[in-house]
Amino acid sequence: MSRKGEQSRERILAAAKELALRKGFAGMSVDDILAAAGVSKGAFFHHFRSRADLAAQLIRWYAEADIRMLRTLVAEAEAAQDGAMAQLLQILGAFEAQLRDPGTAPRGCMYALYSYEEEQFDEEVRALVAEAFRAWTALFIRKFQEMIDAQPPARPVTAKALAEMFVSVIEGGLILQRAHGIPGLAARQSAQFRGYLELLFPRPPQAEG
Amino acid sequence: MSRKGEQSRERILAAAKELALRKGFAGMSVDDILAAAGVSKGAFFHHFRSRADLAAQLIRWYAEADIRMLRTLVAEAEAAQDGAMAQLLQILGAFEAQLRDPGTAPRGCMYALYSYEEEQFDEEVRALVAEAFRAWTALFIRKFQEMIDAQPPARPVTAKALAEMFVSVIEGGLILQRAHGIPGLAARQSAQFRGYLELLFPRPPQAEG
DNA sequence: GGTTGATCAGACCATCTGGTCTGTTCCGAA
DNA sequence: TTCGGAACAGACCAGATGGTCTGATCAACC
Numbered sequence: 375m376s377r378k379g380e381q382s383r384e385r386i387l388a389a390a391k392e393l394a395l396r397k398g399f400a401g402m403s404v405d406d407i408l409a410a411a412g413v414s415k416g417a418f419f420h421h422f423r424s425r426a427d428l429a430a431q432l433i434r435w436y437a438e439a440d441i442r443m444l445r446t447l448v449a450e451a452e453a454a455q456d457g458a459m460a461q462l463l464q465i466l467g468a469f470e471a472q473l474r475d476p477g478t479a480p481r482g483c484m485y486a487l488y489s490y491e492e493e494q495f496d497e498e499v500r501a502l503v504a505e506a507f508r509a510w511t512a513l514f515i516r517k518f519q520e521m522i523d524a525q526p527p528a529r530p531v532t533a534k535a536l537a538e539m540f541v542s543v544i545e546g547g548l549i550l551q552r553a554h555g556i557p558g559l560a561a562r563q564s565a566q567f568r569g570y571l572e573l574l575f576p577r578p579p580q581a582e583g
Numbered sequence: 584m585s586r587k588g589e590q591s592r593e594r595i596l597a598a599a600k601e602l603a604l605r606k607g608f609a610g611m612s613v614d615d616i617l618a619a620a621g622v623s624k625g626a627f628f629h630h631f632r633s634r635a636d637l638a639a640q641l642i643r644w645y646a647e648a649d650i651r652m653l654r655t656l657v658a659e660a661e662a663a664q665d666g667a668m669a670q671l672l673q674i675l676g677a678f679e680a681q682l683r684d685p686g687t688a689p690r691g692c693m694y695a696l697y698s699y700e701e702e703q704f705d706e707e708v709r710a711l712v713a714e715a716f717r718a719w720t721a722l723f724i725r726k727f728q729e730m731i732d733a734q735p736p737a738r739p740v741t742a743k744a745l746a747e748m749f750v751s752v753i754e755g756g757l758i759l760q761r762a763h764g765i766p767g768l769a770a771r772q773s774a775q776f777r778g779y780l781e782l783l784f785p786r787p788p789q790a791e792g
Numbered sequence: 793g794g795t796t797g798a799t800c801a802g803a804c805c806a807t808c809t810g811g812t813c814t815g816t817t818c819c820g821a822a
Numbered sequence: 823t824t825c826g827g828a829a830c831a832g833a834c835c836a837g838a839t840g841g842t843c844t845g846a847t848c849a850a851c852c
Contacts, residue, residue: 399607399610529778542751542753552699
């Protein structure tokens with residue numbers, strides 16, 4: 375694929391993502407995408423065999439960038455901090471910063487959208503969504519397990535339950551944030567979750583000076 | 584509106600709800616609804632001026648039943664229990680039971696769906712969704728405030744933050760539950776949230792016997 | 793028994809939509 | 823310089839879709 379061709383493809387995917395997060399996947403027509411991306415119908419069907427093919431490529435493209443971002447946050451935290459708790463707090467903090475920054479704040483989560491419109495998509499696409507969620511939780515499960523191993527939680531919890539709760543709280547926060555038009559709401563949910571973590575894993579009383 | 588007319592209207596709304604929660608609002612056509620509800624096009628457009636009118640009536644109808652259900656749970660808990668904590672635990676417990684029971688478990692939340700497809704709807708419909716969320720959180724804010732007044736939390740939190748977190752965790756749980764095909768996931772999120780509450784408001788050590 | 797309005801049934805229509813097809817442009821390799 | 827395929831541009835089409843309209847049915851009420 376030439377440079378130009380790849381550019382068009384990205385333009386289409388980016389436009390489709392924006393539109394889908396505003397009107398739903400079924401709520402946007404191919405013509406809508408063409409207008410938003412500034413490409414012709416010929417270009418579109420050159421890069422995508424069909425609308426269903428767009429759905430598959432879109433979620434794949436979105437998930438790649440998404441997972442890459444998360445992995446970066448984790449790697450940076452692991453490089454900068456010692457100990458699972460400090461790393462987790464940095465990961466969550468960096469994530470909240472992205473949620474708050476108007477430049478990077480997402481309009482919503484594509485996985486959530488696809489989940490709510492699931493019957494439009496075939497088994498392969500649904501599997502991609504489930505796999506993306508699994509990748510998210512897997513990264514957090516690892517970290518939470520390290521924490522539980524390092525320090526017994528104040529209440530019996532599993533790493534998996536904590537990871538699922540974090541993802542839930544973010545997904546739910548994104549919905550509330552849209553419904554109320556309050557951009558910072560999802561970030562606040564993440565902060566609340568940190569509060570839960572601090573109660574679960576209280577810092578050992580440090581020497582005061 | 585005669586008995587028969589009202590019945591048809593309900594059949595249409597129920598079918599539309601089911602379909603919307605499976606394919607998204609934009610993902611279902613009027614003909615889909617007709618087939619699912621077993622009514623004619625004439626019947627449909629007798630009860631609904633347009634597709635947009637269906638959207639408005641549907642969310643109104645859904646929200647009415649939803650808020651009524653929540654109010655019932657709260658009233659029952661207030662009648663059966665003394666103290667905000669005991670009432671809250673009963674409310675959450677009853678709610679989790681509904682989430683788990685295959686007979687009453689929702690396929691998803693209509694507010695979430697409407698939020699993710701928001702640009703399809705006019706300002707009035709979006710306001711209805713926001714208002715529904717507000718009604719949910721308002722009920723919980725009251726209860727959480729009672730708890731905070733009765734017992735200082737282990738960490739400084741506001742009643743509003745707790746209420747928003749609960750709603751978030753449920754909404755997110757419903758999404759994960761769909762994506763993974765695990766019916767009990769949302770209920771588990773509510774249970775996790777109860778764990779958070781127990782850490783925030785630890786029971787005073789009781790006399791053991 | 794006749795009238796009236798609510799409640800439909802379903803043919804019909806204009807528009808929209810996904811997708812096809814033909815022709816054109818452009819760019820790198822030979 | 824030529825040539826072949828990638829990368830479009832946009833007219834075109836068949837079917838789907840939202841919505842209209844005419845007429846039928848039926849219960850209630852005078």
